[in-house]
Amino acid sequence: MKSVRLGAFVIMSVAAAAFGQTLQAAEDVAAQDTPLDAGGSITVTWQASPDEAGGKAQVIAYEVWRATRAAGDYKRLGEVEPGKGSYEFTDEKAENGVEYFYKVRARGEKMSTDAAPAGPVKATAEWFYPDRLNMLVASVLLAAFVLYYISQARAGKELFIRRIAGLEAVQEAVGRATEMGKPVLYVPGIADIDDIQTIAAVTILGRVATMIAEYDAALLVPCSRSLVMSTAQEVVKEAYLEAGRPDAYRRENIRYLTDDQFGYVAGVDGIMLREKPAANFYLGTFYAESLILAETGHSIGAIQIAGTAMPSQLPFFIAACDYTLIGEELFAASAYLSREPRLLGSLIGQDLGKVIILIFIIAGVVTAFLAQFGFELFGRSIALEQLFVVK
């Protein structure tokens, strides 16, 4: 198909030349390595042929041709429709390190004209997004804060963490279940293990499971993802071992139901109605199922502790559960329950991050206010917001 069209075009071009008409070429043709990519791509840009806007001859299309020598045999890569004024074409099939030349051909009805070739140009992979410097600074700073306080904690520095009511209640809930001789139900959310909230939930499960093993209550963990189930089994086994009760570990109590959101909810509701747990934990990523679980849990009289960073589901847990860990508190829970210095240290690092953010917010608000009166700093208008644009 392509070769047929090409053949037809050669004939037309010859015919037009014979009639002595002219078609002006595209202007300002330039080729450069496509910025910020993994290589393998060159961007060709040009301006419209002067004939395009009401000239003698009409431009039907701009064709982009490529060769490895300026005078070499050009191969057609593709074409772009006219009508825009300035054009861009991305050659995605360039090999890294090879020098290329690009020609833009303005194709008219009866003839075509080539612009002078642009090049040589090489495709390369870039090693840094300059626009993302702010993200890099933020990442490095936060990481540094967290690591600094972890090392402080390791060195034996006393670290204070405020009371988190929801976590104080964990022991009470487990104790109650033990007294009543009923199981504890732990729902680690419905996301898979690549979700950090699930990972947080599973690490908290480890701390809770140690407590449960010590109290000798039963623990039920229905999972909606195989990977979560597998991880939960490892974590709970380890917890029972740590508590010196490896015999009490029941692998079959940490079970998979289904990946399906509502199928899973139906299953967990069934477990609640029949096993009648005295304490329910809902920690991790939750979507609509939050309230179905929490209301069913309430109807069987269980004490309920929830925690999620999903802003849309927090209201339901707040309304239907006894205690709710809000957002960041979920991520603090594992550190809080274990009291392990290294984990506590990372919490303090987070707090320092928060202080910096608050300082930025206040400084930004002040400068936004001043900017209205045309205040300038270092000869530039002071707009802190520019620092937070990530491309």
Place this chain on the structure above:
Amino acid sequence: MRREIPMIVAFVAGVIIILEFFVPALRSVAAQIQKWYLVVIAFAILVGAFNLLRINYMKIRRRRADWPYSIPLIAGLFAMAIIGIGWGIEEGTVFDWLFNYLIFPMSSTVFALLAFFVASAAYRAFRARTVDATLLLVAAVVVMLGQVPIGSAWVPPWWPDWLVFLTPDWLKDRIMDIFNTAGQRAILIGASLGVVSTSLRILLGIERSYLGEE
């Protein structure tokens, strides 16, 4: 060694993904390993399915309470999996029919249970016991009224503009724009710090309980 090498695997995978954000050259590498994860999930689901089947099989064999219900479970699982893998899952297949007339109605009915639970939770929780509960209650009622046409139906057409702040419509928009944005934003920022430090702890092997015992 049973923990160290997996920890290195986790570290390498995570660091590549983080670096890819800053280093364009790593893009295809990162895209590749993200695909690998999909393969791991595909294998893992077999583990889950086996677990589900085993527990229900044991239930039937040992005639535990409610054992007869395990039969439709096992039959349903095999039917769906075999039909889907064997004959495809596109529109118009048996698999699609089963989805439309078995899974979909049950799924959306479980979802719809929320209409009832929203009411019962509101009835129980929205009582003006404390300042917190009162704020929760007032905001919820105002927004609920502002949401539906009937909420502002009592406002007469000649209602003066300077009293607009007394209409549920207006109040709802302000509450959503100001209070809701403020609250959600604080949660988002706070949680992101928690996520960053949790990620770091995992990648650096400080938090490793997910790997189980030594």
Place this chain on the structure above:
Amino acid sequence: MKFVRWLADIDRRIIFLVIAVAVVIPLIFPLGMRVKVTPQTESIYKEVENLPPGSNVLVAFDYDPAAAPEVHPMALAFLRHCFTKKHKVIIMALWPQGAQMAVSAMADVGKEYDLVYGRDYVNLGYKPGGDIVIKSLGASFPEVFPADMAGEPTAGLPILAKVRNLKDIDLVMDLSAGDPGIPAWVRVANALYQRRVAGGCTAVSAPQFFPYLQTGQLVGLLGGLKGAAEYETVLAYAGKASRRMDAQSIAHLVIILFIIFANISYFILRRQREEKREGPRTGPVASA
């Protein structure tokens, strides 16, 4: 007093029954109330209205039948608007059942317009991977979707001749029921490729997207059934969403009445000093 105590601790099944009745009655006997259009809806309408005819609009069907009662009417209204304005509509889905929702939407809307498949609209079908898919669209459409939903090659379709990658899309409309959805489109299509992104979502997820509206990452937002009814109102036609709003109104009133009863009984009982001491189980306790 006995009644007040009964009211304070009502069997929740009575609440359930009342809710069911409140929803069913208006469905059978509609009331025909009017909805007020919010700025978030208005701005999507204007966005579509102001695009020159023939603009490329990408509509992502990221929802499944479960969210259809809310989101599907939005899809119908938005598609109608696009086709009335003669825009080209490129349909895709990040949710497995989204592509089929699109088929059913086109079956409804398509017959009202003189549309040619491949020229006026295309259904590219479903692609798993969320963010990653959108990111790849930034590079190339044909590479991500070598074939459309029916398995036909997309290479020859006139509508895709002008759409090579996301940069050729004038407006993205994401109809979303969860994840992947609006955040993914905002994160990638808007943040990385500076596309205009509008959203339609279930009412539950709407509040979390208000910050996006404020930062301009989202052009506009249709929130839940009300958003759909509002869009029907600006387009001046009465669809399913408008009828369902009546049932909404009654159900909302009923729930508010329940809340009022609950509080009345609570205050009467408290005055009688019958209220038990507040334990952890008696209400919303946020860790403070």
Place this chain on the structure above:
Amino acid sequence: MLGTWIAALLTLCILSFLYKDNPFYKFAEYLFVGVSAGFWIAYNYHNLLLPNLIYPLKGAFVVLLTEGRLDLRWLTIIAGLLGVTMLFRFFPKAAWVSRYGIAFSVGLGAGLMFIVYLQANCIYQIWGTVKLSPVVITAGPGGWHVDWPTSVSNTLLIVGIVSALVYFYFSKEHKGVLGRTARLGIWFLMVSFGAAFGYTVMARISLLIGRMEFLIEDWLKLAVIAPIQGALTSLGLL
């Protein structure tokens, strides 16, 4: 028709849960868990396993046979190996092998979330906040004017965000100024939760409307009443 009946009966089975646990709900629940688990197995097979493992390897194998060279797609074998480690969970003694698959997934997730949360939820949200001026001034014909509505709303937003962030401050006891600010933060959070709750009610009622429409329109009217009418008509009774 058969489908509508099955769907309607299953809908009623699930709804019966609202009254209390009963054999109908139990049946629907077990069936639901089973069929949906099967659904996701088939789904993952078609959408995850085939395109990400089988097809690339098949393609690479063809290239090896026809052109005799190895291409990058062979790297997909690593994915296969990681996947296979998960299958070791079938053997409790060797279950630890699955840690490779788990660790890979956890590490990948940690890396992805690190960036995603930092960018979309942290930096962007700060960006949306730092540009707010607590007092908005506009230049008008008679000099500068204060735009009161926007000013009040901006001020409230800033106060709300700052105080709610203070609530999440862990390393000091919430007493004194800190305590009062955190308290204010909680109030903002509570209003935000109440609002989100109220806003959601609508969505939930919508879902019920959807189910009820199905029961009334598709099932009662078309699958129950219409055939009865038809039968009566054909018998000459109507």
